[in-house]
Amino acid sequence: MKNYSLFSIVKHSFHILISLLIVLIFYFSMAAASSYVFQIPTGLTNIRNEQDRIDKEHANYQKNINKIANIIKKYADLNIIERFEIAKLIYDESIYYGIDPIKVTSLIKTESTFNKRALSNRGAVGLTQILPSTAKYMADMITLPYSEELLWDPAYNIHIGIAYLSYLNKRNSSLDNALQCYYAGSVTEVAESYRDSINKTYSANK
Numbered sequence: 001m002k003n004y005s006l007f008s009i010v011k012h013s014f015h016i017l018i019s020l021l022i023v024l025i026f027y028f029s030m031a032a033a034s035s036y037v038f039q040i041p042t043g044l045t046n047i048r049n050e051q052d053r054i055d056k057e058h059a060n061y062q063k064n065i066n067k068i069a070n071i072i073k074k075y076a077d078l079n080i081i082e083r084f085e086i087a088k089l090i091y092d093e094s095i096y097y098g099i100d101p102i103k104v105t106s107l108i109k110t111e112s113t114f115n116k117r118a119l120s121n122r123g124a125v126g127l128t129q130i131l132p133s134t135a136k137y138m139a140d141m142i143t144l145p146y147s148e149e150l151l152w153d154p155a156y157n158i159h160i161g162i163a164y165l166s167y168l169n170k171r172n173s174s175l176d177n178a179l180q181c182y183y184a185g186s187v188t189e190v191a192e193s194y195r196d197s198i199n200k201t202y203s204a205n206k
Helices: 002-038 042-075 080-097 101-112 132-141 154-171 175-184 192-205
Strands: none
Touching: 042 080, 042 101, 080 101, 080 154, 101 154, 101 175, 101 192, 132 154, 154 175, 175 192
């Protein structure tokens, strides 16, 4: 009887010990997990913050591209690929030169209605309707290669056209004056209706 009671006591004590070990293991594993969550290394935190910033910037970037593409869609019957390619070019080059992308979009709408093959009576070429002589002057200034054939390339045409607008903006007291100079070479009454047309499109789409 005594041996049986001793065995029962040992067995019961063993079960208690096992239970305590399980509780302790669970406690320390939770403590370790909490320690990892709340003590993230600084480098890892910085990486996560940087990724969050990149994700937000990408979402904002895509939102701006979509906005320009939708403006183009209102005025030109282009396929979706061409529409978004032009929208991206306009946005990227505008940001690079510090010009409002919607203002540039409005200028291109006024100049060519987004027709990359547009050619004026005066010989102005492409989306931004820039004259070859002006394009050559700007290409030399910003050290770009130049040929009249290149002017028909939308990427080159948009780049050189916005570079020229940026140049005029720096030489004049306002972007409105720069727009008039883009059209007429100087601030004149003749160019006011051109400026107003651009601003009307801008106001309707900003």
